[in-house]
Amino acid sequence: MSTEKGKEEKKRVEIFDTEENLAVELAKYTADLSDKYCKEKGAFTVVVSGGSLIKSLRKLVEVGSIDWSRWHFFWVDERVVPKHHEDSNYKLAYDAFLSKVPIPPGNVYAINDSLSPEAAAEDYETCLKHLVQTGVIRVSESTGFPKFDLMLLGVGPDGHVASLFPGHGLCGEEKRWVGFVTDSPKPPSERITFTFPVINSSAHVALVVCGSGKAEAVEAALKKTGDVPAGCVSAEEELVWFLDKPACSKL
Numbered sequence: 145m146s147t148e149k150g151k152e153e154k155k156r157v158e159i160f161d162t163e164e165n166l167a168v169e170l171a172k173y174t175a176d177l178s179d180k181y182c183k184e185k186g187a188f189t190v191v192v193s194g195g196s197l198i199k200s201l202r203k204l205v206e207v208g209s210i211d212w213s214r215w216h217f218f219w220v221d222e223r224v225v226p227k228h229h230e231d232s233n234y235k236l237a238y239d240a241f242l243s244k245v246p247i248p249p250g251n252v253y254a255i256n257d258s259l260s261p262e263a264a265a266e267d268y269e270t271c272l273k274h275l276v277q278t279g280v281i282r283v284s285e286s287t288g289f290p291k292f293d294l295m296l297l298g299v300g301p302d303g304h305v306a307s308l309f310p311g312h313g314l315c316g317e318e319k320r321w322v323g324f325v326t327d328s329p330k331p332p333s334e335r336i337t338f339t340f341p342v343i344n345s346s347a348h349v350a351l352v353v354c355g356s357g358k359a360e361a362v363e364a365a366l367k368k369t370g371d372v373p374a375g376c377v378s379a380e381e382e383l384v385w386f387l388d389k390p391a392c393s394k395l
């Protein structure tokens with residue numbers, strides 16, 4: 145009970161009149177955290193999803209004060225397709241964001257797209273373990289899972305986050321850091337994804353949701369009225385929902 149109460153206290157819901165205003169505030173939020181962690185520990189570990197979230201990051205490239213050289217950039221989920229494929233979350237982020245900011249290429253951790261989903265998940269988990277050993281990624285003292293500084297996540301109309309879909313067994317994974325999916329209900333079917341223990345060990349998580357098509361998922365997650373993965377997201381320090389008005393029309 146007390147743990148649940150503690151989680152609730154760390155949750156904040158921000159509602160914006162327009163997606164444009166949301167994008168401006170999301171950029172400020174991310175830039176402030178970047179500043180804090182770069183000063184405190186000389187590095188900032190950031191994880192992004194694919195999907196509509198990437199468009200909402202467009203204002204970030206305009207923030208002049210960010211020390212991009214200290215960023216380490218990861219994906220919470222990836223479709224197992226070549227990096228130049230239209231479905232690739234790497235390509236989406238590269239075209240809209242990474243190609244516009246000077247993050248050192250060695251600090252951008254894409255999946256190995258030449259492997260099977262299972263092998264790609266294992267390979268990405270090995271990469272994370274190496275970065276934990278070398279001190280690039282922190283470890284959560286309470287869970288023992290990697291503790292990223294910030295995860296920026298979208299939510300699908302069905303309430304999925306990362307590639308964790310409603311009713312899928314991977315939502316209950318407790319040991320693996322990175323899982324794989326070969327039966328995604330949303331194409332493409334083959335994906336890899338961080339598991340909930342990793343997502344929920346993050347210091348900060350921003351769930352970014354826009355549009356009326358997601359209003360039911362937002363309602364189910366925030367009112368805990370449905371079994372949607374987005375409702376299972378938490379953070380060790382702060383969980384912030386960034387919503388535009390249409391996305392919260394059912395609240």
Ligand SMILES: O=C1O[C@H](COP(=O)(O)O)[C@@H](O)[C@H](O)[C@H]1O
Nearest residue numbers: 193194195196197298299300306
């Ligand atoms: O397939 C995916 O979908 C979700 C949600 O995408 P959106 O376009 O509805 O915002 C995304 O967060 C995830 O990374 C992606 O692989």
